[in-house]
Amino acid sequence: MKHERHITLGIETSCDETAVAILADGRDILSNVISSQIDIHRAYGGVVPEIASRHHLQNMNPVFETALAEAGIDLHDVDEIGVAAGPGLAGALLMGTAFAKAVALAAGKPLVAVHHIQAHIMAGLIERPDIEPPFVSLVVSGGHTHLIAVEGYNRFRILGQTRDDAAGEAFDKVARVLGLEYPGGPAIDKAARKGDPAAVHFKRVYLEKGSLDFSFSGIKTAAVNHVHAERQRGRAVNVSDVAASFQAAAVDVLVDKALMALSQAGSDVLVLAGGVASNSLLRENLKAACTAAGVDLCIPSPVLCTDNAAMVACAAYHKQRLGLYSDLYLDVWPRLSIETDLDLLDARAKAG
Amino acid sequence: MNADLTNQLQADMPPLTKLLIIETTGPMASVALIDENRHIVERLNDTRYSHLEELAPMIGALMSEHGVEAESIDAVAVSRGPGSFTGIRIGMVTAKALALVWQKPIVEVPSLESFAYHEAFRPGALVVPVLDARRSQIYAGAYRKTEVHEVTEVIGEGAHDPEAFLDLLASRQQEGEVAQFCGDGAGVYAQVLERYAKPFVFVEGAGEVQQAQAAAQLALNLWRSGKAVDAAAASPEYLRVSEAERKRNERCRK
Ligand SMILES: [Zn+2]
Numbered sequence: 001m002k003h004e005r006h007i008t009l010g011i012e013t014s015c016d017e018t019a020v021a022i023l024a025d026g027r028d029i030l031s032n033v034i035s036s037q038i039d040i041h042r043a044y045g046g047v048v049p050e051i052a053s054r055h056h057l058q059n060m061n062p063v064f065e066t067a068l069a070e071a072g073i074d075l076h077d078v079d080e081i082g083v084a085a086g087p088g089l090a091g092a093l094l095m096g097t098a099f100a101k102a103v104a105l106a107a108g109k110p111l112v113a114v115h116h117i118q119a120h121i122m123a124g125l126i127e128r129p130d131i132e133p134p135f136v137s138l139v140v141s142g143g144h145t146h147l148i149a150v151e152g153y154n155r156f157r158i159l160g161q162t163r164d165d166a167a168g169e170a171f172d173k174v175a176r177v178l179g180l181e182y183p184g185g186p187a188i189d190k191a192a193r194k195g196d197p198a199a200v201h202f203k204r205v206y207l208e209k210g211s212l213d214f215s216f217s218g219i220k221t222a223a224v225n226h227v228h229a230e231r232q233r234g235r236a237v238n239v240s241d242v243a244a245s246f247q248a249a250a251v252d253v254l255v256d257k258a259l260m261a262l263s264q265a266g267s268d269v270l271v272l273a274g275g276v277a278s279n280s281l282l283r284e285n286l287k288a289a290c291t292a293a294g295v296d297l298c299i300p301s302p303v304l305c306t307d308n309a310a311m312v313a314c315a316a317y318h319k320q321r322l323g324l325y326s327d328l329y330l331d332v333w334p335r336l337s338i339e340t341d342l343d344l345l346d347a348r349a350k351a352g
Numbered sequence: 353m354n355a356d357l358t359n360q361l362q363a364d365m366p367p368l369t370k371l372l373i374i375e376t377t378g379p380m381a382s383v384a385l386i387d388e389n390r391h392i393v394e395r396l397n398d399t400r401y402s403h404l405e406e407l408a409p410m411i412g413a414l415m416s417e418h419g420v421e422a423e424s425i426d427a428v429a430v431s432r433g434p435g436s437f438t439g440i441r442i443g444m445v446t447a448k449a450l451a452l453v454w455q456k457p458i459v460e461v462p463s464l465e466s467f468a469y470h471e472a473f474r475p476g477a478l479v480v481p482v483l484d485a486r487r488s489q490i491y492a493g494a495y496r497k498t499e500v501h502e503v504t505e506v507i508g509e510g511a512h513d514p515e516a517f518l519d520l521l522a523s524r525q526q527e528g529e530v531a532q533f534c535g536d537g538a539g540v541y542a543q544v545l546e547r548y549a550k551p552f553v554f555v556e557g558a559g560e561v562q563q564a565q566a567a568a569q570l571a572l573n574l575w576r577s578g579k580a581v582d583a584a585a586a587s588p589e590y591l592r593v594s595e596a597e598r599k600r601n602e603r604c605r606k
Binding site: 065 | 404405406407408409411412422437438441442444445446447448449450452453454583584587588590594595596597600
């Protein structure tokens with residue numbers, strides 16, 4: 001008997017998470033398996049690409065088999081295989097993509113190439129399938145800080161982006177200087193809860209009037225310099241206060257610019273996306289600001305904010321509805337603008 | 353023999369063993385099918401280092417060209433390294449996915465030893481594959497081809513300093529033997545290898561780099577001796593830890 005639901009299998013290996021998920025009708029998560037290597041990379045203070053690739057290779061089969069088993073789905077019942085083909089670490093992306101291609105070949109399934117950052121945005125639509133483009137998305141992660149106008153399921157326009165560090169990078173750096181553990185985002189979040197956000201004033205950087213771009217290197221440097229200066233004066237650094245003050249400065253700018261973007265784009269729907277979306281202060285302040293402004297705010301649950309394959313499956317689901325399939329020649333695209341249409345890029349590469 | 357008896361015999365015969373072989377540890381990707389009679393068909397990609405793009409389509413094309421269905425394949429064999437780390441992984445992850453979906457075992461084929469099985473080498477040849485391991489080292493081994501499809505190990509695979517490896521090779525090379533240097537490291541380390549005191553040649557053309565048809569012969573031998581593993585268990589042989597691990601281990605020892 002043919003199943004009645006549309007089943008999408010997603011594969012994600014852009015960084016240090018090996019993930020496979022199965023989604024029904026683009027919204028019901030049947031399984032969402034994530035094998036994190038975070039404990040392995042912590043010893044190096046960051047993700048080591050060669051080590052990540054080695055672990056992806058050994059993790060792929062068990063993660064894939066677990067995802068099918070947990071979903072109670074036979075591979076025959078899968079309608080398409082979605083895979084994040086960029087951006088990300090080249091060697092890491094290679095593992096998911098080569099695996100996806102081989103599965104597509106062996107099982108005779110269509111392949112859909114997915115843009116990792118676009119997938120982060122699509123994560124919001126899993127829990128809120130009532131949301132449809134157009135809407136605005138704030139993408140905040142270790143590698144990205146973007147305000148995006150989502151104009152269609154495959155049309156993304158950059159409204160603003162960071163001119164220097166990504167928000168997540170700044171969190172990591174400040175955490176390191178404060179002696180907090182890797183990754184820095186959750187560590188700062190935790191430390192800040194016991195701190196006074198007004199203890200140290202860090203200048204909020206808004207750039208030119210009306211600009212939706214970000215700059216976090218200034219806030220980051222100010223926090224780092226503050227810590228060094230205090231230590232030089234022989235004063236003990238109050239880690240919680242500095243973490244709280246730095247976090248408040250970064251979050252203020254993110255929230256203000258997100259609301260500016262909404263009014264510039266004429267939208268009243270905001271989807272928060274990316275790993276930093278788990279930050280509790282960002283969530284709280286964004287909620288308060290959106291409620292006050294009458295904006296419908298969608299914040300995916302934490303497991304859908306950090307790298308996962310359910311978001312990839314969701315993006316693949318929407319792409320196949322537009323007929324956007326890839327083929328077995330699919331390559332990976334480690335550096336990829338969020339505006340870039342992966343399918344066009346891939347087709348161009350093949351043409352010559 | 354009448355037609356009925358022929359049909360009867362064919363029905364009683366076990367289906368011929370067919371292995372699919374993937375070789376992506378070198379500069380050129382290739383795939384092959386080998387059967388019990390050592391009949392081999394192969395597809396070779398002539399674009400260097402385009403393994404990811406080309407591999408899956410090559411496998412599809414090879415199988416459909418020869419009318420081979422997944423059901424008639426007994427195992428997926430894959431060159432498991434040493435070689436390019438990325439190349440090793442593309443082949444291995446592809447083999448793992450195919451074997452998982454088709455529910456077949458995997459035969460892990462050592463890439464250096466398989467060089468000696470290339471048809472370009474005659475019985476009696478001393479085959480010395482040399483791969484560039486960076487950091488002034490080579491991945492190398494030495495193998496004596498005793499029969500058309502039999503090879504004995506003279507020096508096992510390993511990461512070596514080129515000079516030390518040549519000393520070891522000289523001590524094991526027999527009278528009348530000519531060391532046949534092959535592999536992409538032979539060119540990179542040509543200046544060192546040229547100083548080798550015993551008879552040698554640089555192999556050019558067929559047999560120069562890793563190729564699936566050679567790996568296929570070794571794969572069949574391994575398969576016949578029962579050396580196959582589960583798809584999930586199959587793993588590469590890098591012969592080296594990552595740079596980050598090496599540096600960390602050094603720091604820890606200090
Ligand atoms: Zn991500």
